Amino acid sequence: MRVHVLQLIVGDKLISDSFNSVGLHLISAGTVLDSSDIHMLNRHNVDYVEIYPRTDDPAPAPSQEADRPIHNTQLRLFENAITGIKSLFESIQGGSAIHDDEVESAFNPLLEDIKEEKDVVSLLLTLNSTDDYTLQHSVQVGMLSYYLAKWMNKSEKEAHLIGKAGYLHDIGKCKIPPEILNKPSKLTADEFNEIQKHTIYGYDIIRKSLKDETVALVALQHHERMDGSGYPLRKSGTDIHSYSRIVAVADVYSAMISKRVYRDKRDLLFVLRELHKMSFGELDPKITQVFIRNMIPNFxxxxxxxxxxxxxxxxxxxxxxxxxxxxxxxxxxxxxxxxxxxxxxxxxx
Known part of the structure; x- marks a missing residue:
């Protein structure tokens, strides 16, 4: 029977060979699909495949990968990355510069450990902390930016850089007064204007400390929107750096699935639907589609x-x-x- 790739379940068996749009052979006929096969078909933008009729309930077959709990090492490295971004915030608030080796020693071990983790939804559901929103959000955005870069077929080196940019995207918030940053009620116009300045602060901090114009641009532009409705410079379309457009998708998703001082967190699947709506104007539609397409099978x-x-x-x-x-x-x-x-x-x- 012919099914859409997003309807595949672990245990389905292919009737015929599967190829991508340029004719590259992906999976042979007769293969019993596991979750990594389904992810591969998604990454190569395959829409439909032919499978043998299912004889059992359409419930997913057991999978060691799907059932594998997030390892304690990942929890430890996640907490270390949160501690690292907190330390960077405190250094800047104390008048010190940040250093590249500090950033990489805090964040890179987490990336190295999760790089083969395919079930990003389980990772997000499991890796939660009691730390404040801004710190956990920075780590989540770094992780999601890395994954999204890999799903877009970026090299490992480039994906690491984009992940790093995501990790540091909100570094400018260290200069925002806590009473504004953590205010549980609606911000005044002046307070919102101050919040918006975190993008400019972040750009200056990264450019001066790390001498990295690209990572600095991500801090500056991650709230810019394709239709020009964002801030701080009202840039639009391809005037926004491609890395900034990737981090913007990760930033919005992480923000909406997280508990905030002024609202509860939202269900991960609901937020994907909201991202889809935002791709019609605000977020880069191609990048958003890649994110949604690779996240959906995880559910x-x-x-x-x-x-x-x-x-x-x-x-x-x-x-x-x-x-x-x-x-x-x-x-x-x-x-x-x-x-x-x-x-x-x-x-x-």
Whole structure:
């Protein structure tokens, strides 16, 4: 049977060889697909494949990779990266410059450990800390920027640089008064103007300390928008550096899935839908599409609580509406694309 790649589940068997758009052979006929095969097909933008009919329930087959818990080492390295960005903030606040070796010693070990981790959703759900939003957000954006760069087929060296730019993108917030940065109520016009200056502060800090114009530009431009509605310079389209457009997608996603002082965090799948909406004007549409396409398969097998209180698991994505998947509850299946009044309230590993 012919299925969309986003409907594939672990255990599906290919009827015919799979090729990408330029004729490169990807997977041979007869292969029983695992999660890495499905990710490969997604990375190569394959839309449909032919598989043998499924004889069992459409629930995903067990997978060591999917079921593997996030290792304690990753938790430790995640916390170290948070400690590292906190130390950088404190150095600047104390009047000192930051140094490249400090940045890399804090962040690179985490990247090296997660570079082969394919289930980014489990990583995000598991790697949470009690530290304040700004610190955790910096680490998440660095991680997501690295992954997104790799999904865009950037070299390892370039992906590391983009990840580093994501890690440092909010460094200018160290110069924003805490009472504004952490204000739980709506900001005044003057306070919002001050918040916007973190992009300029970040640019100056990185350019002077690290002598890296590209990473500095990301700090300056990560709030610019394709339609010119962003800040601080109202740049638009390709006038925004490509790295800044990558980090912008990671920045928005991390911000929306995180708990803030003025609102609760939002479900990871819901936020992907919001990113999709923002790709029609604000965010780079190609970069956003790559991000969504590579994130969606990670949700298969995840447990959910629905808005009506029922609990189940995501067993299949819907190619006509990626953000409203098929849910298995006990022995029943719910197609959320047909249930407009039911939403996913919570997702967990």
């Amino acid at each position: 298969i097998g995840k447990k959910v609580v629905l808005s009506d209180g029922r609990e189940g698991a995501i067993v299949m994505t819907n190619p006509s509406d990626f953000f409203r998947p098929l849910i298995k509850i006990n022995n029943q299946f719910l197609d959320l694309s047909q249930l407009v009044d039911v939403e996913i309230a919570t997702i967990w590993v």
